[in-house]
Amino acid sequence: MGHSNPFVTGERVWKLGHQNSREGLMDAYRAQSVPMNFNVxxxxxxxNSKVYxxxxxxxxxxxxxxxxIALFxxxxxxxxxxxxxxxxxxx
Incomplete structure (x- = not known):
């Protein structure tokens, strides 16, 4: 979907005892200001079938x-x- 995952790309490494942070999350104000296009x-x-x-x-x-479902x-x-x-x- 175009979102970067630093654990997949190798930029970050998961370690035992990892604690999640809010890094990368949008705050509530910014989330409301992002225009949503529900007509897309x-x-x-x-x-499973590789049919679209x-x-x-x-x-x-x-x-x-x-x-x-895989979305394109x-x-x-x-x-x-x-x-x-x-x-x-x-x-």
Missing amino acids: RFVRGNK HLPEGCPSYNQISEKN SSEQKAIEAGYRRAGNCRN
Whole structure:
């Protein structure tokens, strides 16, 4: 999703007894000032089948189990990630 994780990138190392901090968290005021666009419709991929569904024209868009959903900002991003278009999409 484009967020950096310093433990994954190797910038930080987890140690036994690690205590979480608020580092990287947005405060409540800043979180409210960030514009939210609820009209954005993501391409949904199924992690198990590697098939993606478009928000319009794909009847199975809302039938993917929540734990198996991979979100993509575009159809091209899904293709680049190795997913193929669902056969029942009408677009």
